Amino acid sequence: MKKNLEYLYNKKLCPKIILAVCLLLTATACGKNKEDEKITAYRDSMTTCYETIASSASALDAINPSANSAVTDMLTQLDQINTAFQDMAALEVPEEYSSIESMADDAAYYMSEASRLYHEAFADGGYLPAVGSEAKSKYTTAMNYLSYIGDILMGEIPEGDEVTVTIIY
Numbered sequence: 001m002k003k004n005l006e007y008l009y010n011k012k013l014c015p016k017i018i019l020a021v022c023l024l025l026t027a028t029a030c031g032k033n034k035e036d037e038k039i040t041a042y043r044d045s046m047t048t049c050y051e052t053i054a055s056s057a058s059a060l061d062a063i064n065p066s067a068n069s070a071v072t073d074m075l076t077q078l079d080q081i082n083t084a085f086q087d088m089a090a091l092e093v094p095e096e097y098s099s100i101e102s103m104a105d106d107a108a109y110y111m112s113e114a115s116r117l118y119h120e121a122f123a124d125g126g127y128l129p130a131v132g133s134e135a136k137s138k139y140t141t142a143m144n145y146l147s148y149i150g151d152i153l154m155g156e157i158p159e160g161d162e163v164t165v166t167i168i169y
Contacts, residue, residue, distance in 0.1 A: 038094045045091050046153060052084040053146065071122045078115045078139075085111040085142060088149075100149050107145035114138035 117135030
Protein backbone atom coordinates (compact mmCIF):
# COMPACT_ATOMS: atom_id res chain seq x y z
CA MET A 1 0.00 0.00 0.00
CA LYS A 2 2.85 2.35 0.82
CA LYS A 3 4.20 1.92 -2.69
CA ASN A 4 0.86 3.06 -4.17
CA LEU A 5 0.84 6.14 -1.95
CA GLU A 6 4.37 6.94 -2.95
CA TYR A 7 3.33 6.64 -6.56
CA LEU A 8 0.43 9.05 -6.05
CA TYR A 9 2.66 11.44 -4.21
CA ASN A 10 5.70 11.36 -6.41
CA LYS A 11 7.92 14.19 -5.19
CA LYS A 12 8.82 15.18 -8.72
CA LEU A 13 5.34 14.89 -10.23
CA CYS A 14 3.21 16.34 -7.45
CA PRO A 15 4.65 19.87 -7.51
CA LYS A 16 4.17 19.94 -11.28
CA ILE A 17 0.52 18.91 -10.93
CA ILE A 18 -0.05 21.48 -8.19
CA LEU A 19 1.60 24.14 -10.33
CA ALA A 20 -0.51 23.16 -13.35
CA VAL A 21 -3.72 23.24 -11.31
CA CYS A 22 -2.76 26.61 -9.80
CA LEU A 23 -1.97 28.03 -13.23
CA LEU A 24 -5.24 26.69 -14.60
CA LEU A 25 -7.24 28.21 -11.74
CA THR A 26 -5.38 31.50 -12.06
CA ALA A 27 -5.83 31.59 -15.81
CA THR A 28 -9.52 30.83 -15.44
CA ALA A 29 -9.91 33.54 -12.84
CA CYS A 30 -7.89 35.98 -14.90
CA GLY A 31 -9.88 35.03 -17.98
CA LYS A 32 -13.08 35.85 -16.15
CA ASN A 33 -11.61 39.13 -14.97
CA LYS A 34 -10.34 39.95 -18.43
CA GLU A 35 -13.74 39.12 -19.95
CA ASP A 36 -15.45 41.21 -17.29
CA GLU A 37 -13.00 44.02 -18.03
CA LYS A 38 -13.76 43.74 -21.76
CA ILE A 39 -17.49 43.90 -21.09
CA THR A 40 -17.07 46.89 -18.77
CA ALA A 41 -14.83 48.67 -21.28
CA TYR A 42 -17.31 47.95 -24.07
CA ARG A 43 -20.26 49.22 -22.05
CA ASP A 44 -18.29 52.36 -21.11
CA SER A 45 -17.39 52.98 -24.77
CA MET A 46 -21.01 52.46 -25.79
CA THR A 47 -22.12 54.91 -23.10
CA THR A 48 -19.70 57.49 -24.53
CA CYS A 49 -21.12 56.93 -28.03
CA TYR A 50 -24.67 57.23 -26.74
CA GLU A 51 -23.85 60.43 -24.87
CA THR A 52 -22.28 61.96 -27.98
CA ILE A 53 -25.28 60.99 -30.09
CA ALA A 54 -27.75 62.27 -27.49
CA SER A 55 -25.89 65.55 -27.16
CA SER A 56 -25.80 66.08 -30.93
CA ALA A 57 -29.44 65.03 -31.30
CA SER A 58 -30.40 67.60 -28.63
CA ALA A 59 -28.36 70.21 -30.47
CA LEU A 60 -30.21 69.29 -33.68
CA ASP A 61 -33.54 69.80 -31.95
CA ALA A 62 -32.40 73.19 -30.65
CA ILE A 63 -31.46 74.60 -34.07
CA ASN A 64 -33.59 77.54 -35.11
CA PRO A 65 -34.69 76.66 -38.68
CA SER A 66 -34.89 80.33 -39.65
CA ALA A 67 -31.31 81.11 -38.55
CA ASN A 68 -28.78 81.81 -41.27
CA SER A 69 -26.53 79.06 -39.93
CA ALA A 70 -29.31 76.45 -39.58
CA VAL A 71 -28.20 74.22 -42.46
CA THR A 72 -24.52 74.40 -41.49
CA ASP A 73 -25.36 73.72 -37.85
CA MET A 74 -27.58 70.77 -38.81
CA LEU A 75 -24.95 69.22 -41.07
CA THR A 76 -22.28 69.69 -38.39
CA GLN A 77 -24.40 67.88 -35.81
CA LEU A 78 -25.20 65.09 -38.28
CA ASP A 79 -21.49 64.66 -38.98
CA GLN A 80 -20.82 64.37 -35.25
CA ILE A 81 -23.58 61.78 -34.90
CA ASN A 82 -22.15 59.90 -37.87
CA THR A 83 -18.69 59.90 -36.28
CA ALA A 84 -20.15 58.46 -33.06
CA PHE A 85 -21.93 55.73 -35.04
CA GLN A 86 -18.70 54.85 -36.88
CA ASP A 87 -16.86 54.73 -33.54
CA MET A 88 -19.58 52.47 -32.15
CA ALA A 89 -19.29 50.08 -35.11
CA ALA A 90 -15.50 49.96 -34.73
CA LEU A 91 -15.65 48.76 -31.12
CA GLU A 92 -14.57 45.21 -30.36
CA VAL A 93 -17.76 43.50 -29.24
CA PRO A 94 -17.45 41.02 -26.35
CA GLU A 95 -18.94 37.55 -26.88
CA GLU A 96 -21.76 38.33 -24.45
CA TYR A 97 -23.03 41.01 -26.86
CA SER A 98 -22.17 39.34 -30.17
CA SER A 99 -25.65 40.04 -31.55
CA ILE A 100 -24.91 43.76 -31.40
CA GLU A 101 -21.99 43.62 -33.82
CA SER A 102 -23.98 43.38 -37.06
CA MET A 103 -26.58 45.85 -35.77
CA ALA A 104 -23.86 48.39 -34.98
CA ASP A 105 -22.43 47.93 -38.49
CA ASP A 106 -25.88 48.39 -40.04
CA ALA A 107 -26.59 51.44 -37.88
CA ALA A 108 -23.26 52.99 -38.89
CA TYR A 109 -24.00 52.33 -42.56
CA TYR A 110 -27.44 53.94 -42.39
CA MET A 111 -26.14 56.96 -40.47
CA SER A 112 -23.30 57.39 -42.94
CA GLU A 113 -25.81 57.33 -45.78
CA ALA A 114 -28.11 59.75 -43.94
CA SER A 115 -25.28 62.22 -43.41
CA ARG A 116 -24.13 61.93 -47.02
CA LEU A 117 -27.66 62.38 -48.34
CA TYR A 118 -28.39 65.37 -46.11
CA HIS A 119 -25.20 67.02 -47.40
CA GLU A 120 -26.36 66.26 -50.93
CA ALA A 121 -29.89 67.52 -50.26
CA PHE A 122 -28.61 70.90 -49.07
CA ALA A 123 -25.73 71.28 -51.54
CA ASP A 124 -25.32 74.60 -53.36
CA GLY A 125 -27.66 76.47 -51.04
CA GLY A 126 -30.79 74.73 -52.32
CA TYR A 127 -32.80 71.79 -51.10
CA LEU A 128 -33.67 68.57 -52.91
CA PRO A 129 -36.85 67.22 -51.22
CA ALA A 130 -36.56 63.67 -52.59
CA VAL A 131 -32.97 63.35 -51.38
CA GLY A 132 -33.92 64.93 -48.05
CA SER A 133 -36.73 62.41 -47.64
CA GLU A 134 -34.39 59.51 -48.34
CA ALA A 135 -31.87 60.98 -45.87
CA LYS A 136 -34.56 61.20 -43.19
CA SER A 137 -35.50 57.56 -43.81
CA LYS A 138 -31.85 56.45 -43.40
CA TYR A 139 -31.50 58.58 -40.25
CA THR A 140 -34.64 57.01 -38.76
CA THR A 141 -33.40 53.50 -39.55
CA ALA A 142 -30.02 54.22 -37.94
CA MET A 143 -31.72 55.55 -34.82
CA ASN A 144 -33.99 52.48 -34.68
CA TYR A 145 -30.91 50.24 -34.74
CA LEU A 146 -29.42 52.35 -31.96
CA SER A 147 -32.57 51.81 -29.93
CA TYR A 148 -32.38 48.05 -30.48
CA ILE A 149 -28.74 48.03 -29.37
CA GLY A 150 -29.69 49.96 -26.26
CA ASP A 151 -32.42 47.42 -25.51
CA ILE A 152 -29.94 44.55 -25.75
CA LEU A 153 -27.43 46.33 -23.52
CA MET A 154 -30.20 46.83 -20.97
CA GLY A 155 -31.02 43.10 -21.08
CA GLU A 156 -34.29 43.56 -22.97
CA ILE A 157 -35.46 41.93 -26.20
CA PRO A 158 -35.81 44.56 -28.93
CA GLU A 159 -39.12 44.87 -30.73
CA GLY A 160 -39.81 46.31 -34.17
CA ASP A 161 -40.62 45.50 -37.77
CA GLU A 162 -36.95 45.16 -38.72
CA VAL A 163 -36.11 42.90 -35.74
CA THR A 164 -35.83 39.15 -35.87
CA VAL A 165 -35.18 37.54 -32.52
CA THR A 166 -33.46 34.16 -32.48
CA ILE A 167 -33.32 32.33 -29.19
CA ILE A 168 -30.56 29.75 -28.89
CA TYR A 169 -30.81 27.11 -26.18
